[in-house]
């Protein structure tokens with residue numbers, strides 16, 4: 001798999017795409033990029049002010065009016081995810097993709113310093129919430145002619161190592177979820193599920209995990225957007241159950 005070529009400027013026209021973690025970092029960058037490619041984006045995050053800022057930015061640049069869903073993935077129960085899917089259906093009428101970009105992270109520490117409470121949050125936000133949100137939205141996604149679900153993986157979930165703890169475990173399990181769900185959707189050709197691993201990138205999380213790095217020497221978030229657009233759009237409609245490492249592909 002080579003780095004995708006520039007997608008057609010209107011390749012996401014008519015599509016409705018839900019982006020979690022849309023208030024900052026890669027989620028924000030992807031939501032803006034999807035809107036530029038014609039999508040109507042549904043912005044999900046905890047911080048209403050951040051969502052409003054990106055809502056305004058999309059409108060100011062001539063994009064389709066987004067929807068905003070202030071929502072705490074760590075606090076929701078199954079009914080909450082179902083109500084959220086119902087609200088998306090009611091207001092937007094359709095759903096053609098989900099980018100799961102939200103993530104919880106504490107710090108890099110040995111396991112003996114990590115707490116059960118932290119692990120519960122990491123597993124809930126990074127793993128159980130993507131499962132529950134996707135499950136709740138599946139009926140809507142099944143109605144789309146070409147729906148794409150993207151989980152956001154992590155280099156150190158793909159190859160776990162010391163000090164990455166519950167964060168890496170949650171991201172590692174996302175890869176298992178990708179395989180399981182993708183196999184279960186084998187007959188549902190219009191819904192595909194993949195994991196995208198950004199790799200080193202000048203994003204807010206990277207600054208927490210690698211505070212000593214020079215951010216300007218890293219790939220920038222916009223450099224990764226061809227991957228995000230390609231995997232969400234029609235050019236990847238036959239790509240299913242893959243774990244895609246952006247950095248490895250160049």
Ligand SMILES: NC(=O)c1ccc[n+]([C@@H]2O[C@H](COP(=O)([O-])OP(=O)(O)OC[C@H]3O[C@@H](n4cnc5c(N)ncnc54)[C@H](OP(=O)(O)O)[C@@H]3O)[C@@H](O)[C@H]2O)c1
Nearest residue numbers: 021024025026046073074102103154155198199203204205
């Ligand atoms: N090496 C790699 O492969 C690599 C590198 C960088 C990032 N990543 C992954 O890429 C994704 C984006 O990372 P980023 O650097 O862009 O980080 P970021 O800016 O910190 O984005 C994370 C987002 O998740 C949201 N979030 C956290 N907890 C939430 C909750 N309980 N409910 C709803 N939203 C919640 C945050 O919203 P608030 O504003 O409310 O906190 C924030 O907008 C993550 O999944 C990360 O693991 C991977």
